[in-house]
Every structure is written in C-alpha cells, then in structure tokens.
Amino acid sequence: MGSEIIETLVDAGKASAGPPLGPALGPMGVNIGDVIAAINEKTKDFSGMKVPVKLVVDTDTKEFKITIGTPPTSQLIKKELGIDKGAHKPGEELIADMKIEQAIKIAKMKQDSMGAKDMKSAVKTVCGTCLSLGVMVEGKHVREATKEIDDGVFDEKILSGKTELTAEELKVLEEEKKQLAEDIEKRHAEEEAKAKDLIFQMKGKSPDEIRFRLKEQNIHAEVIDKLLPKESAKKDDEVGGDEKKSAEPADEKKE
DSSP, X not given: OOEEEEEEEEETTOOXXXXXXXXXXXXXXXXXXXXXXXXXXHHGGGTTSEEEEEEEEETTTOOEEEEEOOOOHHHXXXXXXXXXXXXXXXXXXXXXXXXXXXXXXXXXXHHHHHTOSSHHHHHHHHHHHHHHHTEEETTXXXXXHHHHHHTTTTHHHHXXXXXXXXXXXXXXXXXXXXXXXXXXHHHHHHHXXXXXXXXXXXXTSOHHHHHHHHHHTTOOHHXXXXXXXXXXXXXXXXXXXXXXXXXXXXHHHHO
C-alpha cells in the first residue's frame, strides 16, 4: 500500500479545484470535490489567513487524510481582535480587550498543537500570549484574569465551549479598543514631544550619544528612528569623515 503527499498553503475556507491543489490531485484519482470540501471545512475558522495543509492520499484505496497547520497563537489573537500588531510597550500599554469566549475559540484551534491537557489549560495559554501583546482579558490584566480562570469563574463557559459573542458585546469591545487607541496616540504624541525637546537640548552631540540618551528616557525605538533616522546618522559620520580627509592634504601643504 503506497501513499502520496501534498503540502501547500491555502486561503482558509477558500480552497478550490484550481492550482495548486487541482492539478496535483487530478492524477491521484481521488474525488477532488470531496477533498476541497474537507479542506475548506477544516480551515474555515482561519478566515483571512494562509493556512498550511498536508494531504496524504492512499494510492490504492483513494482514501485521504488532511492535517491542518495552525498559525501562531499571537496571529490568531490579532485576527480575532482586529489589530495589526501588539503594543509598543506590552508592559505599559493596553491596546485591546479579549472576552473569554474569544480565548476559548482560539484555544479550540490550538489545543492539539499546544499539547494542553484540557481546554482550561489551553485557554490559560492563550491568555498568556495576550500578555505579550498588551491585550487585556475580560477587562482585566492577564494575571488577574488567569487567577479567575484558576478559581473557576469561567468554568461554565469553558466546559460548554461557548465561543460566540452578541452584537452588543462586540460593539462594546470595539468602542473600548477605539478609546485605548486614542489614549495610546496621546501618550505617543507626548513621548515624541519629549524626544524632540531632548534632541534640541543635545544639539551638536553625536547621533549615537543622542540615541543613547533617548533610550535612557524610555523613548520607544520607533519614535527614535522617526526623529533620528539611522541613515542620517550614518551620513553625518560619512560627511565628518570626508571633511577630515579633505583637511589632511591642506595640513600637509602648510608644512
């Protein structure tokens, strides 16, 4: 009994009989429609993402087995919450809030690859990833929410596998995310103003020295690069070097 393996990336829930799957499946004699339908069913929860798929086909019986790879937990959280990236400073900034139902939804997707002993452990792992992204859980700091999970506060929802939110709950989360974004934008503006002031005070100092001082003041790297591009610093060094070189022959002539 032999088997053939196909490994590819598909658009979650949107696999088709076209390339790359169709042409690869054709010679195998399997029912292409059944394979496509099975892949779309298994990947539908990852809508909007590219998902790795491994297809093993028994060349004798034409039976097939599909294994779906899952994106990283952080990517699933960002997709679920509609955020592009995590907080600049996860320990200081909060960019979104996640309901326990959303954590359960992601835990269901990742439980097998996590190796979690049960759903409760898988949900706690998802919450742990929220910490590094600057995301709250149920309006609380992740550590507080995790303690509540341990204390059984969410046992009913976890055991029932509840993953759906009402339209009103989703609206509240979206409004909260908008408010958090406005607060962060305000803090970033204040941080940028502070950085500009320090750069002005250090006028004439080397770019490296200014960068060091900005980092000492806990100015985020993106703000530093915006106000003091590395390319500019490099050009300043090159110009200084050229001036030094051009000055050397003049000194020699004087001698």
